[in-house]
Amino acid sequence: MSVDVQTSPPAPSAAPAGRGTWSLSWHGLRTVTVLELRQRVRSTRWKTALVVWFLVVGLITLLTTGAFAILSGDGMADEPFGGIVYSIVVGFVLFLGLLVAPTLSSGAINGDRNAGTLATLQVTLLTPAEIVLGKLAAAWIAALAFLVASIPFLAWALAGGGVSWLALLTTVLMLAVVLGVVCAIGLGFSALVGKTSGSAVLTYLTIGGLTAVLPIVFGLLVPVTTSTEEVRVWDVEPGYTWEETTAPECEWQTHEADVWHSERTWWLLAPNPFVVVADAQPLGGDPETLADDGNMLALLQYGVRYARTGDNGEQDWCSYMVGSGTDSPVEPVVVTDQLVWPWGLGFDLLLGAGGVVVAVNRLRVPTTHLPQGTRVA
Amino acid sequence: MTPDGGIRARGVRRSFGPVHAVADVDLVAAPGRVTALIGPNGSGKTTLLLMLAGLLTPDAGTISVAGADPVTENYVARSRTGWMPDVFGTWDSLTAREVLTTVAAAYRIDAARARARAGELLELVHLSELADQPAHVLSRGQKQRLGLARALVHDPDVLLLDEPASGLDPRSRVDLRVLLRRLAAAGKTVLVSSHVLTELDEMADDAVFISGGRTVATRSVADGDVPREWRLTALDPEALTRWLDETGRAYRTESDGTGVLVELPGEAAAAALLRSAVGAGVDVSSLAPAGGVLEQAYLALEEERR
Numbered sequence: 001m002s003v004d005v006q007t008s009p010p011a012p013s014a015a016p017a018g019r020g021t022w023s024l025s026w027h028g029l030r031t032v033t034v035l036e037l038r039q040r041v042r043s044t045r046w047k048t049a050l051v052v053w054f055l056v057v058g059l060i061t062l063l064t065t066g067a068f069a070i071l072s073g074d075g076m077a078d079e080p081f082g083g084i085v086y087s088i089v090v091g092f093v094l095f096l097g098l099l100v101a102p103t104l105s106s107g108a109i110n111g112d113r114n115a116g117t118l119a120t121l122q123v124t125l126l127t128p129a130e131i132v133l134g135k136l137a138a139a140w141i142a143a144l145a146f147l148v149a150s151i152p153f154l155a156w157a158l159a160g161g162g163v164s165w166l167a168l169l170t171t172v173l174m175l176a177v178v179l180g181v182v183c184a185i186g187l188g189f190s191a192l193v194g195k196t197s198g199s200a201v202l203t204y205l206t207i208g209g210l211t212a213v214l215p216i217v218f219g220l221l222v223p224v225t226t227s228t229e230e231v232r233v234w235d236v237e238p239g240y241t242w243e244e245t246t247a248p249e250c251e252w253q254t255h256e257a258d259v260w261h262s263e264r265t266w267w268l269l270a271p272n273p274f275v276v277v278a279d280a281q282p283l284g285g286d287p288e289t290l291a292d293d294g295n296m297l298a299l300l301q302y303g304v305r306y307a308r309t310g311d312n313g314e315q316d317w318c319s320y321m322v323g324s325g326t327d328s329p330v331e332p333v334v335v336t337d338q339l340v341w342p343w344g345l346g347f348d349l350l351l352g353a354g355g356v357v358v359a360v361n362r363l364r365v366p367t368t369h370l371p372q373g374t375r376v377a
Numbered sequence: 378m379t380p381d382g383g384i385r386a387r388g389v390r391r392s393f394g395p396v397h398a399v400a401d402v403d404l405v406a407a408p409g410r411v412t413a414l415i416g417p418n419g420s421g422k423t424t425l426l427l428m429l430a431g432l433l434t435p436d437a438g439t440i441s442v443a444g445a446d447p448v449t450e451n452y453v454a455r456s457r458t459g460w461m462p463d464v465f466g467t468w469d470s471l472t473a474r475e476v477l478t479t480v481a482a483a484y485r486i487d488a489a490r491a492r493a494r495a496g497e498l499l500e501l502v503h504l505s506e507l508a509d510q511p512a513h514v515l516s517r518g519q520k521q522r523l524g525l526a527r528a529l530v531h532d533p534d535v536l537l538l539d540e541p542a543s544g545l546d547p548r549s550r551v552d553l554r555v556l557l558r559r560l561a562a563a564g565k566t567v568l569v570s571s572h573v574l575t576e577l578d579e580m581a582d583d584a585v586f587i588s589g590g591r592t593v594a595t596r597s598v599a600d601g602d603v604p605r606e607w608r609l610t611a612l613d614p615e616a617l618t619r620w621l622d623e624t625g626r627a628y629r630t631e632s633d634g635t636g637v638l639v640e641l642p643g644e645a646a647a648a649a650l651l652r653s654a655v656g657a658g659v660d661v662s663s664l665a666p667a668g669g670v671l672e673q674a675y676l677a678l679e680e681e682r683r
Contacts, residue, residue: 018452031482035468042470042511116466120527123430123460124483125452365451366434 021364023127032126032134033141036108040142049100054149057093061153064088065160082160083295089157090171090297093150094178094277098211100146101179102203105139105186107196109359114196118363128363132187132356139183147175162293167281171297174277177345181352182207182273188355191362210271210348218268218307225264231257234316234330250318252329263310270344271351275304279341305335382408382443383566384429384535389438390590391424398424399435400590406568406583408534411561413581413598414570415675421590422570423463426537429568430460443534443566456484459533461524463540463570469513473504473523476512477530484531491530498526503552517544525553535566542576554580578669586678593678598670607647608667610636612660620659626650638667 019025040046068081109132112118121131151172158168185206189199233255240248269275278300316330384406391399399421406412416422427433428440431447431454440447443457468476474495481491499505502522507515515523521544528536536557542550557580561567571577577584578598586594608631611617618637621628628637641647647664654661667673 018450020452027482027485031479035471035479038475039468039470112466116462116464117468119432119462120466120480121483122432123455123458124480124531125456125485126483365432365455366428366448367432368434 019125019127021127021360022129024129024133028126028130029134029137032121032131033137036135036138037141040138046142050145050149053096053100053146056096057089057150057153060092061085061089061156065157081162082157083162083293083298085160086154086157086163086167087294087296087298089150089153090175090277091274093147093154094175094273097143097146097175097179098182098207098273101139101143101182102186102200102207104142105136105183106190106200106203108135108139108187109190109363110194110199111190111196113194122363122365128360128365131363132191132359136180136184136187136356139187140180143179143183144176147172147179162295164282167297170280170282171277174280174341174345178273178276178348181348184352184355186355188358191359206351207273211273214268215272218265221265221268222260225262226258226260228256229259230254231259232314233257234314234318234328236318248318250328257315259311259313261310262307266304266308266310266340267343269304269307270340271347272344273348274300276341276344276348279304279339279344283335283337302335304340305337306333308338308340309333309336382534384412384443384568385439385441386425386429387439389425389428389440390436391421391428391433392436397590399428401592402438402587402590403592403595404585405595406535406566406585408566409561409564410582411557411567411569411580413577413584413671414568414587415572415574415577415584415671416570416587417572420588422587423539424590425587426460426539426568426570429535430458430537431455432460456531457534458537459528459531459535460537461528461539461541463543467512467515467520467523470511472509472511473499473515474508476523477526480527480530486531494530498529501529501556502526503549518546518549521545522549525556533565536560536568538567538569540571541569542571542573550576574671574675575669578671581671584671584674586675588678594674596670596674604640604642605670605673606638606667607641607650608636608663608665609639609650609654609661610663611654612662617654617659617661620654620657624653624657636663 064085065081068084109118112121122128126134154168154172157163158165182203186199186203189202189206190196193199193202231254233253234250235253235255236248237251238253278297281297281301283301283305312331312333314330316328319328319330384404386402386404389399389402389404390397402421402425404412404414404425414422414425424433428435429442429447431442431451434448442454445454445457447454447458468479471479477495477498478488478491481494482488486494496505496508499508502525504515504519504522504526507519512520512523521541525538525541528538538557542553545553554576557567557569561582569577569581581598584594584596584598585592586596609617609628614636618628618630621637621639626639628639630637639650641650651661651664668676
């Protein structure tokens with residue numbers, strides 16, 4: 001006992017008379033974020049994951065580039081291969097990101113609770129919002145580290161040509177936001193569920209729901225959204241028998257036909273992280289060149305825009321029968337320039353915000369309710 | 378003693394589902410005193426401390442900690458309370474110093490003062506040599522000491538310590554006792570829960586006994602004389618018992634036969650007994666309280682409950 005207990009009593013400096021659950025301060029936020037990041041940076045597991053990530057993404061880039069260099073080697077060497085490599089790398093980074101991001105946040109709250117370190121933060125003057133958003137910031141920064149590790153390969157694919165710098169910018173931005181949303185959802189579940197494995201599973205299920213289940217629902221709804229309607233059809237003249245030697249005349253008729261109203265259900269595709277990332281890039285031009293380019297992101301973007309556009313009400317049943325040369329009066333479908341991603345991203349952000357709100361409410365002190373099987377400390 | 382300082386809890390209740398962890402607790406802990414919270418395992422000590430620390434809402438009852446209600450004025454109450462949990466979880470990869478500076482930052486203490494305070498507290502709990510080691514290399518007792526330092530970071534008016542002595546070596550226990558006495562002398566309210574009664578005996582002024590989630594007794598330990606049993610031994614035990622029989626004193630021999638136990642109202646009575654025994658030619662070799670006040674009180678309560 002060589003030190004006097006009373007020397008320089010550091011009374012809490014300028015603590016506001018009362019800060020509510022949702023009060024935020026830069027100081028508090030930084031304290032939690034630094035604490036979380038410090039622990040992450042010092043764990044070897046995280047470093048290993050980052051190195052493995054770098055190697056895997058690098059390998060995929062190398063293999064894709066190699067494959068297309070060989071394919072385009074026979075005769076079409078001037079064809080830019082950037083589009084396809086770029087889209088594969090982006091798709092892969094997003095896929096891996098969706099796998100990694102939940103692990104960064106889905107144990108952030110229940111893990112601390114189990115380790116007995118959550119309550120020690122709750123009794124301090126940090127507000128629940130500071131604890132939750134600080135943890136979210138730390139998880140997001142960790143996820144962004146993975147994204148940064150993949151930027152060299154995205155830039156490399158860009159060098160292959162066929163993709164604009166603007167596309168790279170929007171893609172990286174959207175990837176960052178999507179990863180942030182996944183972290184927020186994971187955080188919400190980690191506050192809701194007692195076991196870290198449980199919250200991880202729920203986070204993966206949610207991401208899986210957005211990525212796979214909603215598109216499947218979209219597909220299953222095709223019969224429902226398809227209706228038989230009177231459609232103006234550019235058809236072969238009535239009474240024409242195919243034994244005649246002269247080509248048939250095409251003319252306008254009205255038929256009963258099945259029309260798929262995908263414009264009623266396109267929004268099911270919007271929250272899909274891949275759609276959000278793909279649709280945020282500048283809309284490509286001609287659908288014909290899209291297919292040649294092999295840029296799958298651009299194809300995906302075209303697809304969802306097509307779904308949102310829906311049927312234009314006229315069908316051409318004649319021109320291809322008669323053969324080319326005849327001009328079809330039916331306008332080819334021009335996909336809408338109405339954006340899909342703001343809707344999807346908006347929905348995803350709402351989910352993320354929901355996660356944050358749930359987590360903050362769960363960290364409110366004093367607590368009245370405890371998740372099953374948990375202790376306060 | 379300020380009128381609104383210290384800890385006051387009245388009729389506090391809290392249940393978890395069908396389990397009534399705390400059924401009805403009344404507790405007063407005054408500033409400048411060390412109050413012991415005593416009860417068997419599972420009697421609701423930890424739950425009560427969680428409510429006092431502002432982490433758990435009581436189902437019923439009122440609490441005031443350092444003049445603030447932890448339910449309605451949680452933030453103010455938290456700023457004046459230092460809480461040391463029984464299970465000390467720690468951020469394993471942080472060093473002891475970083476743990477303290479982080480907690481200081483969480484209490485909104487600026488960085489320079491936090492550093493100074495961390496150094497001070499590490500010295501206080503004798504962890505200066507391990508200050509820059511990651512917390513996971515610390516032993517259980519060392520972690521316990523770090524936990525105590527953590528509870529003191531913001532110089533709280535009220536200290537809530539849940540089993541602070543568990544895992545401590547004898548030297549650290551003495552240090553803990555001295556530290557708590559000094560904090561009390563400085564006007565702090567100290568509430569210590571434990572079931573190691575001999576320890577509390579030496580540091581507590583008051584004691585609150587809880588059992589089955591209820592306050593069963595409140596005793597003052599240090600104030601005045603408390604009737605208790607004293608152990609008396611003599612070179613010739615038979616001479617001693619003969620003398621006791623002659624003077625008509627009630628006593629009982631200990632089961633292991635080394636001495637006799639006499640119930641005495643206080644220290645003056647003990648001195649008088651010794652004087653007259655020596656005067657009568659009995660070679661008394663020792664006269665001392667048998668067991669601690671708290672231990673006797675606790676065991677007496679156990680007896681009553683049976």
